[in-house]
Amino acid sequence: MPSTNRDPFILDRPTGRRLTARDAVVCVFVAVFLLLALEGASIRSSGEKMEAGVERSVVLAVGTPAGWLADRLPIASAADRVTALLSPDDELEGPGGFAAAPVAGAGATASGAGASAPITTDAFDPADLGVEPEQLPALKTLLVTGDSLVQPLDVQLARRLADDGVRTIREARLGTGISKTDLVDWGLLSTRQVSQQEPDAVVMFIGANEGFDFPAPGGGSIECCGADWAAIYATRARAMMETYRRDGAARVYWLTLPMPRDAIRQEVARTVNAAIDVAAQPFRSQVRVLDMAELFTPGERYRAAMAVGGRQTLVRESDGIHLNEAGAGLALDAVLDRLRADFASLG
Secondary structure (H helix, E strand, O other): OOOOOOOOOOOOOOOOOOOOHHHHHHHHHHHHHHHHHHHHHHHHHHHHHOOOOHHHHHHHHHHHHHHHHHHHOOHHHHHHHHHHHHOOOOOOOOOOOHHHOOOOOOOOOOOOOOOOOOOOHHHOOHHHHOOOOOOEOOOOEEEEEEOHHHOOHHHHHHHHHHHHOOEEEEEEOOOOEOOEOOOOOHHHHHHHHHHHHOOOEEEEEOOOOOOOOEEOOOOOEEOOOOHHHHHHHHHHHHHHHHHHOHHHOOEEEEEOOOOOOOHHHHHHHHHHHHHHHHHOHHHOOOEEEEOHHHHHOHHHOOOOEEEEOOEEEEOEOOOOOOEOHHHHHHHHHHHHHHHHHHEHHHO
């Protein structure tokens, strides 16, 4: 048996071609090329989102040519397809798939039947999407309505828009509410208002007299201010919004309630505001919910005075509910801002 002096702690050396420094450099360049080809667009996008400065300039110095290279080579898209094949979708069958769900087009109505009715384009306020609203040509007739809260805002709007040739119809129904129908049924009244006046825009400010019980199905009553009460209030408010928007031909500006001073009334106001927000969801393209609670009572904290033009100014009446002339002026500015965005004649 032949003997050997081989040291058992020395491993066998590979018999193939040894890598040189030049090979290492080539490997590095290939890796860098693939990285830029695969992720160049991502590097460019990241740089464009950075704030101005040296770091952004450095990233864009690399990302711009890398992104240009990635746009012209199919490597990135091919890699995406390959990696997608590595984790294919599960084999799913049965109801509930998106492909079988109805898709609402631009001309679809917002009142779909069923729990999974499609969302329509009417549900999106252009301002929330960061785009300019599609302006209506002219505001000719403006209806300003609601309960006592709408005064003196209605007078201020009429005065401010008179020079623009706007006919302002003021219809305040004192002591009324959506949750009470003994004086006025607002579902019927809103229908009559639209039929008779055909307004291009409606300003609605109501809620000083809410909190009344709703009749329950099968007898009994539903007290304020739980989810059941809020759902019925929102349903009634949505019906009014549907009427006022005139199938998309008009714009509606619904003011929420600034928090009143009284704690019990605050509970009602909070529920009413939540119901208004839910009610408007299918019609955000035409119904603007103007947040008076945040404007006058941020954090739901009542305040009788606030800074106006750099001076502390009373903005509420002594009853702790209504806006005074100064407060109505602030609400007026909020309404006018949205009116000008929606109507070309007010620009």
